[in-house]
Amino acid sequence: MANMMILIFDGISDRPVKDLDYKTPLEVAETPNLDSAAERGINGIMDTIKPGVIPGSDTGHLAILGYDPYEVYTGRGPFEAAGLDMDMEPGHVAFRCNFSTLEDDIVVDRRAGRIKEGTDRLAKVLNEIELGVDFLFKEGVEHRGVLIIKDSDLGAKVSDVDPHMENASLHTSSPIIKGAENERTSQLINKFTEMSIDVLSKHPVNLEREEKGLPPANVVLSRGAGVVPVMDSLMERANIHGAAIAGIPLVRGVCKMAGMDIISVEGATGGLDTDIEAIIDSSVSEVQKHDLLIVNIKGPDLLGHDGDAEAKVDFIEKIDSKLGVLEKLEDVCIAYTSDHSTPVTVNNHSGDPVPITITGEGVRKDRVSSFDERSCGQGGLARIRGTDVLNIMLDLVNKAEKFGA
Amino acid sequence: MANMMILIFDGISDRPVKDLDYKTPLEVAETPNLDSAAERGINGIMDTIKPGVIPGSDTGHLAILGYDPYEVYTGRGPFEAAGLDMDMEPGHVAFRCNFSTLEDDIVVDRRAGRIKEGTDRLAKVLNEIELGVDFLFKEGVEHRGVLIIKDSDLGAKVSDVDPHMENASLHTSSPIIKGAENERTSQLINKFTEMSIDVLSKHPVNLEREEKGLPPANVVLSRGAGVVPVMDSLMERANIHGAAIAGIPLVRGVCKMAGMDIISVEGATGGLDTDIEAIIDSSVSEVQKHDLLIVNIKGPDLLGHDGDAEAKVDFIEKIDSKLGVLEKLEDVCIAYTSDHSTPVTVNNHSGDPVPITITGEGVRKDRVSSFDERSCGQGGLARIRGTDVLNIMLDLVNKAEKFGA
Numbered sequence: 173m174a175n176m177m178i179l180i181f182d183g184i185s186d187r188p189v190k191d192l193d194y195k196t197p198l199e200v201a202e203t204p205n206l207d208s209a210a211e212r213g214i215n216g217i218m219d220t221i222k223p224g225v226i227p228g229s230d231t232g233h234l235a236i237l238g239y240d241p242y243e244v245y246t247g248r249g250p251f252e253a254a255g256l257d258m259d260m261e262p263g264h265v266a267f268r269c270n271f272s273t274l275e276d277d278i279v280v281d282r283r284a285g286r287i288k289e290g291t292d293r294l295a296k297v298l299n300e301i302e303l304g305v306d307f308l309f310k311e312g313v314e315h316r317g318v319l320i321i322k323d324s325d326l327g328a329k330v331s332d333v334d335p336h337m338e339n340a341s342l343h344t345s346s347p348i349i350k351g352a353e354n355e356r357t358s359q360l361i362n363k364f365t366e367m368s369i370d371v372l373s374k375h376p377v378n379l380e381r382e383e384k385g386l387p388p389a390n391v392v393l394s395r396g397a398g399v400v401p402v403m404d405s406l407m408e409r410a411n412i413h414g415a416a417i418a419g420i421p422l423v424r425g426v427c428k429m430a431g432m433d434i435i436s437v438e439g440a441t442g443g444l445d446t447d448i449e450a451i452i453d454s455s456v457s458e459v460q461k462h463d464l465l466i467v468n469i470k471g472p473d474l475l476g477h478d479g480d481a482e483a484k485v486d487f488i489e490k491i492d493s494k495l496g497v498l499e500k501l502e503d504v505c506i507a508y509t510s511d512h513s514t515p516v517t518v519n520n521h522s523g524d525p526v527p528i529t530i531t532g533e534g535v536r537k538d539r540v541s542s543f544d545e546r547s548c549g550q551g552g553l554a555r556i557r558g559t560d561v562l563n564i565m566l567d568l569v570n571k572a573e574k575f576g577a
Numbered sequence: 578m579a580n581m582m583i584l585i586f587d588g589i590s591d592r593p594v595k596d597l598d599y600k601t602p603l604e605v606a607e608t609p610n611l612d613s614a615a616e617r618g619i620n621g622i623m624d625t626i627k628p629g630v631i632p633g634s635d636t637g638h639l640a641i642l643g644y645d646p647y648e649v650y651t652g653r654g655p656f657e658a659a660g661l662d663m664d665m666e667p668g669h670v671a672f673r674c675n676f677s678t679l680e681d682d683i684v685v686d687r688r689a690g691r692i693k694e695g696t697d698r699l700a701k702v703l704n705e706i707e708l709g710v711d712f713l714f715k716e717g718v719e720h721r722g723v724l725i726i727k728d729s730d731l732g733a734k735v736s737d738v739d740p741h742m743e744n745a746s747l748h749t750s751s752p753i754i755k756g757a758e759n760e761r762t763s764q765l766i767n768k769f770t771e772m773s774i775d776v777l778s779k780h781p782v783n784l785e786r787e788e789k790g791l792p793p794a795n796v797v798l799s800r801g802a803g804v805v806p807v808m809d810s811l812m813e814r815a816n817i818h819g820a821a822i823a824g825i826p827l828v829r830g831v832c833k834m835a836g837m838d839i840i841s842v843e844g845a846t847g848g849l850d851t852d853i854e855a856i857i858d859s860s861v862s863e864v865q866k867h868d869l870l871i872v873n874i875k876g877p878d879l880l881g882h883d884g885d886a887e888a889k890v891d892f893i894e895k896i897d898s899k900l901g902v903l904e905k906l907e908d909v910c911i912a913y914t915s916d917h918s919t920p921v922t923v924n925n926h927s928g929d930p931v932p933i934t935i936t937g938e939g940v941r942k943d944r945v946s947s948f949d950e951r952s953c954g955q956g957g958l959a960r961i962r963g964t965d966v967l968n969i970m971l972d973l974v975n976k977a978e979k980f981g982a
Binding site for chain 2: 535537538555557560563565566567573574575576
C-alpha cells in the first residue's frame with residue numbers, strides 16, 4: 173500500500189435534530205458510498221482537539237495534520253497570511269484585516285461595501301507608511317487583507333482594533349495579558365490603524381468611490397493577531413510529501429504552513445456551488461503523486477451555520493453520490509472524517525466528536541456498516557484524537573518509524 | 578486482593594491476514610485459557626505509547642511500567658547496560674557494542690564470527706585505554722558488549738560508528754543535533770573506536786583466532802547511544818515491590834532500571850525453545866512474593882518478524898495451553914496483554930493497538946469472551962494507553978493513593 177488520503181467533510185458532523193426524529197443529518201442521509209467505506213474499514217469517533225473543545229477550521233486541520241494546536245496556534249493571522257502566499261518568519265505577528273468605512277470615528281461598514289476594485293492600489297500606499305518597523309500589508313479577496321509586522325519581540329495577546337460590529341467606535345488595541353511584547357504589538361497596530369486612516373482617506377480610489385456614492389475604504393481594521401509559529405514540516409517529520417485540495421484560503425494557509433503543496437481545482441469554490449465531482453476526480457489522480465493528500469469539502473459546514481437540516485441532508489447525499497470512484501483506489505489508505513461538528517441546532521461549530529472511517533490494506537475491519545456519528549462510535553478505533561490520525565495512517569502504510577528498539 | 582501480575586505476550590497482536598481469511602493469528606488460535614480470562618475479566622485495546630506510534634520492546638515495556646518513554650528514553654544503550662548489571666548514574670552515556678572484524682578499514686564481519694571465548698580478556702585491555710574520562714566496557718553474550726562513558730555534559734544525539742552493514746567502512750560519529758554536548762560524545766566515541774583498534778589488533782586472543790583461521794575481534798563498533806535517565810523507582814512511586822521474569826536482556830534491563838528484581842527461570846531462553854511451563858510455574862509462585870510481577874514471553878514476536886502466520890498460531894496455542902493454572906490465582910490481579918503488535922504481514926513491530934484483559938476481584942466484567950484484537954476492542958476498558966495499566970491495577974488492588982482530598 174502506498175499513499176494516504178484524508179477526506180475532510182467540513183462540519184458534516186451534527187447533533188440529533190428534533191425535526192429529523194432525533195437523528196443527525198448524516199444519519200438521515202442516504203450515503204451508500206460512505207457506508208460501503210465504513211463496511212470495508214475500521215471506524216471510530218474523533219475529538220479533533222480534545223473532548224468538548226470546539227475546533228476552528230484552522231485548529232481542526234492543524235490537529236489532523238499532527239500538530240498540537242495549543243503549541244502552534246496563537247491566532248488566525250499567520251494562517252491567513254500563508255493563504256495569501258506572504259513571506260514571513262517565526263516570531264513575526266500577523267493580523268487579519270478588513271478595509272472598512274469610518275464616519276466620524278464610527279465604523280459604519282465593516283466591509284466598505286465589499287469593495288472589489290482598487291484594493292491593490294490602497295495596499296501600495298499602506299505599505300509606504302512609516303511605522304518604524306518592517307511590515308507588509310497584502311490585499312485579499314474583496315475587502316479582506318492581511319498585515320504582518322516583521323519584527324521580533326512582539327506578542328499576540330492583544331485585543332482587536334476591529335469592534336466586530338457596525339455603528340461602533342474603533343477599538344484601541346491593548347494587551348490581554350500584561351507584558352512588554354504585547355504592549356509593543358498594541359502600540360504598533362494602533363499606530364498602523366491611525367496612519368491607515370491618513371493615507372486612505374484622501375486616496376483617489378476612495379474619492380472615486382465617494383463620487384459614485386460607494387462607501388470609502390478609509391480605514392484598515394485588524395483582528396486575530398497571531399505569532400508566526402515554528403512548524404516542522406510534514407516532509408521532515410515523517411519523510412513524506414503532502415498536498416492539499418481546499419476551496420477556502422484559511423485551510424490552504426494551514427496546509428501551506430505544514431509544508432504541503434496546494435493544488436487548485438477548477439470549480440472548487442469552497443461554497444455550496446463547489447464542483448464536488450471535479451474535486452474527487454482531481455483527488456483520484458493527485459493521490460498517486462503525493463504520499464499524503466488532504467481534501468477539504470466545505471459545504472456541510474455552511475449549511476450547519478445556516479441551521480438548514482434538510483439542505484444539509486441533501487448536500488451530504490450530493491457529496492456521497494460522487495465518492496464511488498474512491499472504492500477503486502485499492503492501494504490507498506483513505507480516512508473519511510471531518511474537522512469539527514457544525515450542528516444545525518447550534519448554527520456554529522461544536523465540540524462533539526466527529527465520525528472517522530479508515531480503509532485500506534491491513535485495517536482491522538469491524539462490524540460498523542454505516543458512516544455516521546453514532547454507528548462509527550461502535551467501531552474498532554473507539555475514540556481517538558485528531559493528532560492520532562496521521563500516525564495511525566503512517567503506521568498502516570508502513571511509513572512510520574519505530575520508537576525504541 | 579493482594580498482588581499483581583502483568584503477562585506480556587511479546588508481539589502477539591497482529592493485523593488481519595489474507596491467508597487466515599482476514600483473521601489475525603490470535604483470532605484463529607484456539608485459546609481456551611485466554612478466552613476464559615477475557616470472559617472473567619474486563620477487556621480493551623491498548624496503545625502502548627499512543628495511537629499509531631510503533632513501540633520498541635524497550636519503550637513498550639517502559640510505558641507498561643508507567644514511565645513516559647518520551648521522557649526517559651533517549652536510546653537503547655542504558656537499558657542494555659542495566660541488563661548487564663553495570664553501574665551507572667543519570668547523565669552518563671551508554672552504547673550498545675559489537676566486537677567486529679576490520680580489514681583495511683572495512684568492516685568484514687560485524688560479529689567477529691560470533692566470538693564466544695576471550696571477550697573478557699579483550700574487555701580488560703579496553704578498560705585500560707586512556708580516554709581522558711572515566712568509562713566502563715563490559716562484554717555481553719557472544720560478540721556483544723556495552724560501553725558507558727561515565728562523565729557529565731554528554732549528549733546522545735550522535736550518529737553510530739557501526740555502519741549497520743558488512744563490507745562498509747567504519748563511520749565517524751557526528752552530532753545529529755548540533756550542540757557542545759553531542760559534539761563531545763562524538764569525539765569521545767570516535768577516539769574510543771580508534772584506540773580499540775590499537776589495543777585489540779595485537780591482542781593474544783586475536784593472534785590465536787587468526788592462527789585458527791577465525792575472524793579477529795579487532796574493533797569495537799558502537800551504536801544506540803542513550804543518556805542514562807533519572808527513573809524514579811516503582812518502589813518509591815507506588816510503594817510496591819516489583820520483580821520480572823524475562824528471557825531477553827533488554828527487557829530485563831528496562832525492569833532493572835525501574836527498580837525491579839530480576840528472577841531467572843531455568844529454560845526461559847527468550848527464544849522459541851523457551852520453557853513456557855517453567856515460566857508460568859515460576860510466575861505462580863513468585864507472584865506471591867512480590868506486589869508486582871512482570872512476565873515477558875518472547876516467542877510470538879519472533880514469529881511475527883519471521884512472517885510465519887501458521888507458526889504464530891501454533892505458538893499462541895502452545896502458550897495458552899500452559900496458562901490454566903493462572904485461573905486458580907484468585908487473589909491476584911492479572912493483566913494479559915502485549916508490548917506491541919508484530920504483524921506477520923509487516924515482519925516488524927507496528928503501531929496497531931494490542932488487546933488487554935484484566936482479571937481479579939472488583940473488575941467490571943464485560944460481555945467479551947474471546948482474547949483477541951477485535952473482541953477486546955468491544956470491552957469495558959475501551960481504548961487505553963500503556964501508561965494507564967499499572968494505575969488501573971494499583972487501583973483495583975486498592976494500593977493507589979487518592980489525588981486530592
